[in-house]
Amino acid sequence: MDLNEVVIVSTARTALAKSFRGSFNDTEAPVLGGHVVRAVVERAGIDPADVEDVIMGAAVQQGTQAYNIGRLCAYTGGLPESVLKTIEHYGLGMTRAIFMQGKSPYEYIPALNIALFLSGEKKDVEGAIKAGYPAGQVLDSKFEDDETDRTLRIAFDFDGVLAGDESESIMQTSGLTVFHAHEVKNVMQPHNPGPLKEFMVRISKIQTVEEKHKKLNPEYENRIRVSIVTARNAPSHERAMNTLKSWGVMANDAFFLGGIEKGKILGVLKPHIFFDDQSGHLKSTSAVAPSVHIPFGITNNVVAQVEVAPEVGQGEEAV
Template sequence: MGYKIDEKFVVAIASSALFDLSESDKVFQEKGENEYRKYQREHENHVLKKGVAFPLIKRLLSVNIDFPPNEAPVEVVLLSRNDPDTGLRVFKSIQHHNLQISRAVFTTGNNPFIYMDAFNASLFLSANPKDVREAVDLGLPAGCVYPSDYIDDDNDDELRLAFDFDGIIGDDSAEQIYQEHRTIEPYHVHEISNAAIPLPPGPLNRFFREISILQKKVIQRHKDHKEYKSKIRIAIATARNAPAHERVISTLREQEIQVDVAFFLGGIEKRRVVEVFKPHIFFDDQVTHVEGVSRIAP
């Protein structure tokens, strides 16, 4: 019987998001492929520094500790533009950090994300903007991680995820109303009249739903421990405020999802609440919002 990957919560990650590859990338850009290959072989036992998405991946995989090995719900797959030879350093670094990642695709310079569906992945994370744009153009759920000064607390075993709403969980059809009129009043009129109608799914809706299902699995696993506090917390941070907030709730109700925290900010900078919530990843579809947050959170 084959491995049942379709029953897992799967994240696909590029080595550029998991580790800091700035040094080796510089060699490739300045000296070419042959020198890069030589550099990787000479340094394959030098452990790579942690990348922007490392705290997220570490905590996602730690969820499996609470389950028997044959019931582990989380799988992380490495998708890499390296070939197996130059990619060996990445796998050695994975082993050094004791990350339970055993599956990988090495594509020797070609697009790795085209294998997302083969591994049932609900998200692809990379530090390569070109790869992410191409993945999104193909309708695949992908995110580009931005450089960050975030320092992870290894003693904090909670996993916190924060999501923008429009263009992430729901589509951007409501946002387009605002962009069309450039004033808030027509937008509010539209959202009040559609308050009970859930928004169509956005690009990361599946990932959002599956992380919520994973959260419920973990809570169910500890149902006999009354003092247990879930190690997964989910937040929404949206520029919406009342009266436009109701459509967010209608959408969550339809999907039977309860978030732990919701920020209806109405123009207040998202950075202010993200700095307090301290997510291990924050998803937003607008570069200005991402740039405002990325230095303090992945």
């Protein structure tokens, strides 16, 4: 919205008498606000679907006024739900959604067979991780998307993201030499799953479909590219690769950096999203790529048992 070209096309105000003895004392703020939204849209004679933003204010932020009051008033005012309209606008094949008036929905992750819960709210993400659910906090990041780019690039850290934090715990408590010795000794033993293991498994299934399609259509160019970007290096890299093979997943690239700053690599790789459990790494990566913090394991002082999501049945759309 260009604030230099603002035009007032209609007006309305919220009802009075919501005081202690007022007639609307027991009426929730989103209901009162919804009447205003509906009125200004009708008076302006515009299509509700053309409304892009609803900005509302609340002098006392409590109760239902403490949530996203603008979104709630838009809903009660009869405006189309913006999330579903966005999905429709971009022609995405998504048909499922839940809306909870600003409350976190992570408790429904198992019921909805979700392999990844993303949110900008740190508290919600930490609650989901502690409950054993796959979750990540989306950070403020810098990234200029090229709409002509038909490839989807996803990058993962390994320990504390795809794998559990057992080896990371050894690294932090006993040092690099003991860590390498432990990994060499257990090279054929797959790591325990981390929060995003199941998410990567499901992405890999899509990659498998792409590979089958390409065999029948050689001109097809694969659209999904998965990369592992980890601080591990030789000789501990081999156990990580063996773990991925045991899970039946496909990584197109693997970067074993051994201390090289991840941000420099991601600046060239240009992933559309990168997952890491260490805030120190994310400071550099978020400057060049959309980054997600996975607050799991010893690095984040979080002890949680990762729940293994069920297999996605035929016809289901959860990713």
